[in-house]
Amino acid sequence: MPRESKYLTRTTANGRTLRIPVGIIRGETPGPQITIYGGQHGTEYAGIEAVQRLFRETDPADVTGTIVIALAANEESLVNWTQFAPTEPEVKDMMVELAQGSSYIINCHGGEFTELMHPYVICRLLGDDDKDALAMRMARQFGVGIVSISKYRGEPDLAPGAPRPAWWLWPKKSLGDELRIPEITPEVGEVGSRDDTIMHGGIVNVLRDLGMLDGTPSNHPQPRIIKDRYWLTADEDGIFFPLVDIGEEVSRDRQLGIVRDYFGNTLQTVTAPADATVMNMNVGMPVRAGGFLLWLGTFE
Numbered sequence: 001m002p003r004e005s006k007y008l009t010r011t012t013a014n015g016r017t018l019r020i021p022v023g024i025i026r027g028e029t030p031g032p033q034i035t036i037y038g039g040q041h042g043t044e045y046a047g048i049e050a051v052q053r054l055f056r057e058t059d060p061a062d063v064t065g066t067i068v069i070a071l072a073a074n075e076e077s078l079v080n081w082t083q084f085a086p087t088e089p090e091v092k093d094m095m096v097e098l099a100q101g102s103s104y105i106i107n108c109h110g111g112e113f114t115e116l117m118h119p120y121v122i123c124r125l126l127g128d129d130d131k132d133a134l135a136m137r138m139a140r141q142f143g144v145g146i147v148s149i150s151k152y153r154g155e156p157d158l159a160p161g162a163p164r165p166a167w168w169l170w171p172k173k174s175l176g177d178e179l180r181i182p183e184i185t186p187e188v189g190e191v192g193s194r195d196d197t198i199m200h201g202g203i204v205n206v207l208r209d210l211g212m213l214d215g216t217p218s219n220h221p222q223p224r225i226i227k228d229r230y231w232l233t234a235d236e237d238g239i240f241f242p243l244v245d246i247g248e249e250v251s252r253d254r255q256l257g258i259v260r261d262y263f264g265n266t267l268q269t270v271t272a273p274a275d276a277t278v279m280n281m282n283v284g285m286p287v288r289a290g291g292f293l294l295w296l297g298t299f300e
């Protein structure tokens with residue numbers, strides 16, 4: 001069967017059935033297997049659009065090997081419009097099952113409904129030179145030109161009081177790390193946009209570069225690597241008024257936004273801690289104390 005459609009299902013302890021719609025394209029020419037996930041976060045639409053289009057439009061005659069696609073990895077999050085949904089253990093278990101036998105993983109993410117996102121790719125390093133070179137090549141050939149390398153092992157050695165780097169720098173959060181499979185996580189798309197141009201184009205180019213899809217890949221230059229990141233949060237509950245655009249390069253001390261109360265009183269003026277680029281920003285009006293406002297990246 002060159003194209004297979006099915007549901008994986010699991011039943012939770014309290015009797016709910018969770019499922020993942022899966023599309024499998026078996027190429028006419030034998031070769032390696034790749035697993036591509038869309039919708040681990042169900043309001044990140046660009047990835048869901050892209051993987052469903054990939055399954056709908058890809059001709060098995062053009063494929064070498066097997067493409068396994070989670071068409072909506074976290075269905076509960078998709079159908080309930082749940083932002084920042086956790087991955088339930090049963091869903092994780094199904095995602096692991098889908099990666100069995102694969103040589104590569106692409107896990108499509110992006111901005112949720114309330115998030116602007118400057119496109120970049122998280123690259124999972126496994127500490128194996130060959131696999132890491134392969135992951136870096138996939139990240140480059142995805143084509144958005146900015147890569148965040150996930151490289152920490154265990155707790156980092158931090159100066160007293162220094163902020164802990166973001167959770168995604170820990171490979172233990174990555175399926176690829178658990179399974180020792182080279183993985184990229186594109187962070188592409190934002191605020192409910194269903195434009196899958198960048199996501200679909202990136203996946204297709206990686207598949208061509210891996211020799212799994214007919215067509216000549218575009219050759220992209222080495223990406224810029226994100227060095228430091230500044231994760232800025234609200235001091236107290238309020239309404240956030242951003243003053244910058246996503247992707248904007250800002251200088252140190254530039255005003256990035258203001259948190260006000262309902263009556264217009266300024267609770268917090270958010271400023272840039274360094275010269276940096278606005279990578280990801282909350283556009284939802286309400287913020288909670290300690291809640292995310294935006295993060296900035298600097299480049300190596």
Ligand SMILES: [Zn+2]
Nearest residue numbers: 041044109110
């Ligand atoms: Zn996500």
